[in-house]
Amino acid sequence: MSLPPSAWTHRFAGLGPAFHTGLRPTPLPVPHWVGQSPAVARELGLDPAWMQGDEALQAFTGNTVLPGMRPLASVYSGHQFGHWAGQLGDGRAILLGELPGPQGPLEIQLKGAGLTPYSRMGDGRAVLRSSIREFLCSEAMHALGIPTSRALCVTGSPAPVRREEIETAAVVTRVAPSFIRFGHFEHFSHSGQHEQLRTLADFVIDHFYPVCREAPGNPYAALLEAVSARTAEMVAQWQAVGFCHGVMNTDNMSILGLTIDYGPFQFLDAFNPAHVCNHSDTGGRYAYNRQPNIAYWNLFALGQALLPLMDDQQQALDALEPYKALMPAALQRRMNAKLGLARVEDGDSELTDTLMKLMAADAVDFTIFWRRLSHAVVGSLEPVRDLFLQREAFDAWAARWRARLQAHPGFDADATQAQMRRTNPQIVLRNHLGEVAIQRAKQGDFSELARLQNALEHPFEALPGHDDLAGFPPDWASQIEISCSS
Known part of the structure; x- marks a missing residue:
């Protein structure tokens, strides 16, 4: 076995039972490899030969719990499309623990690994279509230099999953320093669990924002300001590359300023500032040109959640105020770089x-x-x-x-x-490119996925034999509908 039990750590699990539920993933029949990121495997110190073997396949499908893993699903709440949705949580994501990375521990999470106590009306599964999109886009965004979760691999199974039609199941293994969201803070604040709220905030400060402990004034206000600054930079990078997230709910916003939860995302084809990439977003709340203001709205919700830890409301407002200048300034720097x-x-x-x-x-x-x-x-x-x-x-x-x-x-x-x-990419993950790879993968042919993945890992280079990936989208591309169904 490539992973000794001692390799795993479990900092989030140490927060206690109020924050999560321990459970095993639900197995899938006849799993097979769909795709892998050798770069992420190297960062985690995983042996390439082991990654090709059955033990890794079973572990990253959720069929086997390796020694040292402590699988769990976390609880959080959030605002969805601007409305308070109450308790949410990891409805199909299961955290296995942490492995060492180049800059510190990295959480390893299975998405699509089965029912959890937070699945609500869902089935706990993900389909091949959306899992391929998340896998490709995670690695594509990283190659573009945009803060993001990563994707180690995707596995598939012939197990049927009902969405708008019957599809097949898949599991994507996601990697990030932390998957803590704005919604985690909202959960404990709105439910009146203020000691747990403080515990969570202290955890985030101690592990990811230690300078906030040393800042003058309230450390939780300093945390809010630091998260706002990271979020401003991330959204500026989205806008500069023409990326639409599609579903910027507070439970999809990373406390580390990472792009997470790739669902109905899209890179712009024809430039339309009001473009809405999510077919489920009938009101256009998450249109491309609204993303900077929605990010501020979400930060304001985070500020409200942190109020029980602050002296007064003004501290939160003061912490949020810099975003209004930081985001446009960051975007202008990015646009200037694009202009040379x-x-x-x-x-x-x-x-x-x-x-x-x-x-x-x-x-x-x-x-x-x-x-x-x-x-x-x-x-x-x-x-x-x-x-x-x-x-x-x-x-x-x-x-x-x-x-x-x-x-x-x-x-x-x-x-x-x-x-x-070096600033303006030759290739991005357009919807039609992903769709071609998905349709071939559904037939058991993963060669186009691998070719596209290779090109997306080198977005600023003109790769021989890949000119077709850098051209105009075909007419049928405008008919692709991407929704929250995944």
Whole structure:
């Protein structure tokens, strides 16, 4: 066996029974490998040969509990689509424990491992379709440099699972320093369990935000401010790469500022600021352009949950206030980097806003525009210009952009182009790319999944033989509907 029992630690389990329920995963019949991330396996120190074997397959399907594991499901609450939903919890996720990682312990969690006390009306399972999407996107976001949970592997089973239609079961093994959510704090605050709330907050501060203990004033207000800063940076990175999360409920928000719970996500194709990627989001609450404000709304809910640990409400409001400046500033820095501008100057936000309005008016493909612009610093602007119907308006904007570039002291066109190509990806996980891999996987062919995974792990490189993954989406892509059903 590759994992000695002593390798496992269980910090979250040590919080006590108020925080979780111990239980074993529910086995699945005839499991098989769907995909693995060798990079995550290396970070966890897992032997590649063991990862190909039956013991690993059974363990990461939930069929076997290895010595040293202490599986549990945690309880939390939350706001869903803006409404208080009460107690939620890990309805199909089971935490196995922690393994050592390069920067500290990493939690290992099975998603789709069976019923828990928090499953409510659910069946505790995940389907192959959504598990592949989460696996691919977790690793794709990491390669883009965006804070995220990781995915070690996906296993599948012929066991039937009913969603809109009968699908087959799968389990994705997720990895993160912690899966604690805003909703964990909401649970103990709203239920009046303030000692448990303090215990949880102290746990998060001690293990992940130790500087908050040393900060002047209230350490829990300092925690709220630190979480707000991380969340601001994460959402700015989402916006800059055209990523829509799809279901930003408070129970899907990481206390560490990580992208978690990949459900109805989407990377933008044609740029539409009001795009809603979640077919279940009929009100458009989680549209792309609303994500920054929704993140603040969720942080405000976290602040309300932490109020019992603060001196007064003003402390929470003061801790939240920096987000209003941090998020737009972080986004502007990201947009400047995409434009090849080394620093932010007066007028840059207007330059960016004008461009985004032009892109929206002509429904310009988001990823292809930025990649072509990266090449246009040295080469011709014609391939970029061809993306627009309003050619004269684009020409006027492009003239301003070139003038802004060349006004920078020591401007070097080749260096700027190289920097932009390291910032603007060649490939992202578009819905249609994932759909092709999923449809082949349903037939037992995982070769397209592996090819796509390899490309997504190198998003800024032009990989030979992968040009088809970087092109415009086919017409049928606009018909793909992604919902909360997974």
